[in-house]
Amino acid sequence: MAGETRLSLHVPEPEVRPGDTPDFSNVAIDRAGTIRRPEIDVVPEEIRDLAFSIIRVLNRDAEAVGPWSGLLDADELRDGLRHMMTLRAFDARMMLAQRQGKTSFYMQHLGEEAVACAFRKALAPGDMNFPTYRQAGLLIADDYPLVEMMNQIFSNERDPLKGRQLPIMYSSRAHGFFSISGNLATQFVQAVGWAMASAIKHDSKIAAAWIGDGSTAESDFHAGLVFASTYKAPVVLNIVNNQWAISTFQGIARGGAGTFAARGHGFAIPALRVDGNDYLAVHAVARWAVERARANLGPTLVEYVTYRAGAHSTSDDPTAYRPQTESDSWPLGDPVMRLKAHLIRIGAWSEERHAQAEAEIADTVVAAQREAERHGTLHAGGHPSPRDMFEGVYAEMPPHLRRQRQRAGY
Amino acid sequence: MAGETRLSLHVPEPEVRPGDTPDFSNVAIDRAGTIRRPEIDVVPEEIRDLAFSIIRVLNRDAEAVGPWSGLLDADELRDGLRHMMTLRAFDARMMLAQRQGKTSFYMQHLGEEAVACAFRKALAPGDMNFPTYRQAGLLIADDYPLVEMMNQIFSNERDPLKGRQLPIMYSSRAHGFFSISGNLATQFVQAVGWAMASAIKHDSKIAAAWIGDGSTAESDFHAGLVFASTYKAPVVLNIVNNQWAISTFQGIARGGAGTFAARGHGFAIPALRVDGNDYLAVHAVARWAVERARANLGPTLVEYVTYRAGAHSTSDDPTAYRPQTESDSWPLGDPVMRLKAHLIRIGAWSEERHAQAEAEIADTVVAAQREAERHGTLHAGGHPSPRDMFEGVYAEMPPHLRRQRQRAGY
């Protein structure tokens, strides 16, 4: 019996590597407007297929079509465009600032701007996000001051986190943005706990959990699904599938399942897959999931299909593991360009207004940076005190830490 | 928007509690012989339904029916019966021994004997099980000496594990039985690693992972599914759903999904659900999954639906959390009785032979116990040396440990 077949280990590989021609022909993409919009109290079993399709609103002609369209008016869409453009401009400046040594580290959102920006607008005040390091759009779309973000990035004397955290690891309770952790996936189950607390207190606030495609492999992703499924927690479970986890393509985390959304099926958690580069689609799906949660109908799993167009972080060089042109071949296009085209198409925007907006946004970002730099950058100017390192470890400083602080001279 | 609905936390509860009348009417049970037997290279998607049904072979009239029947001859079935009866007799003796203070602790298998006993016979020599504490049937069905098991349980001078381990935490590489851990779920992903190693070495051996319903909530269950799915590891992933995790009913671990087998769907791992109290069905499904693994077709998830008829362990009293009569109402019956009835039905057994077998088995177990007790029990007679505690922490004893051993006087 033994010995018939020689076993062999299957190690998944991406279709292409540096030097190869990018090929996304295997990515099945549904036509915009073709995927149905179920009622929010639908039985999960009845929408199994929605974990394998891609909900899209903007078609090739930049029109908003189908049952998921029609939720946002022109003002809201222009706001959305401005948020995405701001995030992109912000990223560009901060990438430069990092290269100039003004900060140690940065992580950009290039190509993924729609996901967090559009999601944010589906939430109500008091709701809480548990983000990863790639959802600064949540802050920008909620009008968190850019200068505060930069103060944190520069670890300067106005840094709201007192220099304690790595750049971009923001925290803002007031803006519904939980403190970012460097440890992947931990926030996913914390979000479920926050949502459970809201339910325990008969509150109406809901939570949103965020995780990357690669990080779904982490165990706290499972913990999150288990607890959310068992207690029907009012939480939206977001997976941002940007195809890459540093140098590792999504196939390593995903394994045999066709999609990450499918992970919800084992828990009877309704799972939707959406075009992450389509501001309108992201917003519509987010709204659906948020409504479900707020109506006490429990968790929803959403996979945003997008592409990490930039490097993983300023410490990374993607040309070592994927074709340089892969980003251009990404079939879902660029979220900013797509929303811009739609606004123009509906007569609510123009190339001129866009150019003007771009310039204004650039000015805003530069002005914010100037202001932030007045308070210092990592190696120059104002900076947090070493005393700040000793503070806040505990609510009250215990004696041993006070001795250490004194020994350190502060 | 906020404030429309007051949220509330859903905390699942079993249908009945002590004092209530047991009710399993909600357990959907397929008629024996009605569930199809797919080819082993079936596309997982095509057998989604098999995660929600129950494969059964023995019908009410004790006949073996349907596509999963016909794999075992009368000799093999009589062997199976003997293994289950031996396990049950062994359990009874050891429960008594624990009450007599001859050991500190015991865990029995009452009602679940078919699962491990029948599974074992689907494996080939060299295959490796990564069991939990409730699969002693794997050893018994592989003719591991009862006296060795008892030596371990009594922590006596012949204890193969030198008194280091809690009773029943056996280990036997020779019998394809990985060292049991007290920490739940860790073995699940280890099994996947063992299977990956076999595939890396182009071997033909496969692994079997074991886990309880409650323990599927643990994170290493997820790790196991992720790695098995990604590397298509030659492993059978077994979930023994005996309805209870100490005092916690399976609904707490399972959450919204109807079954534990469904957990496989998010990973495109074929998932089958089987009547765990039907020796023939367990064996047939095990064989299917083992063949798949050995043919390099990857992992299979199997949920065995059974019932923990006894207490969780000798430290537990189930009357505090479930009706005393619940066990009798369990609709899938008793595995020993069912196989016995089938053997009688096919003319390969009789009440007389059964009574005789019972007496013989009782003698065998008593004789083994007598032999084991000659080498001591926990508090009396021969016992491992304190020196054994210091040995084997490392391959070679490092100086600090040697100093400690000497200080201890050994």
Next chain:
Amino acid sequence: MATMTMIEAIRDALDVAMGRDDDVVVFGEDVGYFGGVFRCTQGLQAKYGKTRCFDTPINESGIVGTAIGMAAYGLRPCLEIQFADYVYPAYDQIVSEAARLRHRSNGDFTAPLTIRMPTGGGIFGGQTHSQSPEALFTHVAGLKTVVPSNPRDAKGLLLAAIEDDDPVIFLEPKRLYNGPFDGHHERAVTPWAGHPLAEVPAGYYSEPLGRAAIRRPGAAATVLAYGTMVHVALADVAARGIDAEVVDLRTLLPLDLDCIAASVRKTGRCVVVHEATLTSGFGAELAALVQEHCFFHLEAPVARVTGWDTPYPHAQEWDYFPGPARVGEALAAVLEI
């Protein structure tokens, strides 16, 4: 005053905490309907409802992780890890999240949770029901670590832990649950009834974290102990008629260094005892601190009596456990120098 076992005192503390503050929630594996495998939460679900005291899936990381989320929302979760030996799957959530949340968010979010777990050996629990992992917590900035040695402290310290605005690891020596244990396993079990520290005040009170208690004043040597080992040390000192001062640390972090240093400066000799493995155990920190702060008062090196550097064994439990013979030997040795 009522006499309580350690289990009853803990249950009473939870009851008082839940009664005083609606934001206190209690959960963990088997803690809801059943009331916990050691019955410390018995009756709480019936009294406060199943959304304030409930069973969880078996996932320690999920238990702590959801608790952190609840704490960030504003609740005060008090959760149970069934045995300290099973805390490791939750270690990341404790170390990387709960412990650092206040600091890394500059107080924007905090994690006022209490993580209870039975700890220590002496019940033939083998390697996975006997461990004493306190040193794995004391090394982590942001955590507090508490080990009560009697019912009265258990209640007062647990109430203080739940009220504390930082995450507290609350280790319950399971060998003490039903009675004090002096290490003489061969003798009949003593119940708590009759022990002065089993007299537990009714209702609310709290025992501040960070204060040691001198259980027996003495001049010849100092014994630093916590949990079960306090009783072992006391019994042994009494039996041998040694005039040792026995200090019950109660809270390992923050540590009552003033009390420790004052005692050792007085006695000039120090024995540290704990059940955990020797190397990098909390005794190492105590020895390091004592030699640093009392160097010129020490007549002999600080001695450590601890579990051996092996996994906690089953059959050899009483060879592993640092019982009266070893404590006595160490005291004698220290006194001879």
Next chain:
Amino acid sequence: MATMTMIEAIRDALDVAMGRDDDVVVFGEDVGYFGGVFRCTQGLQAKYGKTRCFDTPINESGIVGTAIGMAAYGLRPCLEIQFADYVYPAYDQIVSEAARLRHRSNGDFTAPLTIRMPTGGGIFGGQTHSQSPEALFTHVAGLKTVVPSNPRDAKGLLLAAIEDDDPVIFLEPKRLYNGPFDGHHERAVTPWAGHPLAEVPAGYYSEPLGRAAIRRPGAAATVLAYGTMVHVALADVAARGIDAEVVDLRTLLPLDLDCIAASVRKTGRCVVVHEATLTSGFGAELAALVQEHCFFHLEAPVARVTGWDTPYPHAQEWDYFPGPARVGEALAAVLEI
């Protein structure tokens, strides 16, 4: 002899190990095609194929758990945890499984795995790219813990670790990857080229686990250090012209106590330095051992210079890092007593 950086030496060791023994497999997050975020495994997949060197899902427990299964099968996995700060999710598999497998199965199954991870600070990595968790491993019976301080040791010790039949935690001070670092962050970076310990023999050799190295003999005081702190101590001792003996521990467990005790008995003074937080750090164990074994030779209390008991900060990195100023102060203080 070729001059190598620490990264090259580690890569070379893996290459030699994989070339000598087909059972050695190498895996972890981003270690396959890309060759690891620090490039320590670059080229190995191309050379040995993707079933011997491969990328894994991001699940540290799964990485260690599968490695344990592979080791039980008979392989010798050498795996990478991307940063030591991310080892906690794997802590249960390491502590409860790898460390105890041989003992609990009486040798029936063993776990000869090597777990590599970059450790330590000095790269502005903030709280999740800077930690030094060695004490969390030295407390666990069944594990060995190694921290090389230079390319030659890194290669020899890594080969010894892979060949070792027990699980070895191999901590790679990331600040040393590209050059020795004396703690003077304000000065230009020094490359390894030119450093005598960057001369790495070609092919196979191994450096036995459990032996310290005296990097600078001296009579006035003993400095116990490992990893990056060896260089900080050496530079500081040289700069101040102190005749201190600098001991590079190399292996924390098993520890070369003979070497340590001989040195302190000679010098009578001891300073322990490490980057990890003070309380319950490995320095506590060192101080406890030194006072125990050299009590009557000690002229001054053993001093500890370590990271503070706070999370590792970003902006205040050089206030946290136990740099030359603090090491020097401690040495001066110890010498004055």
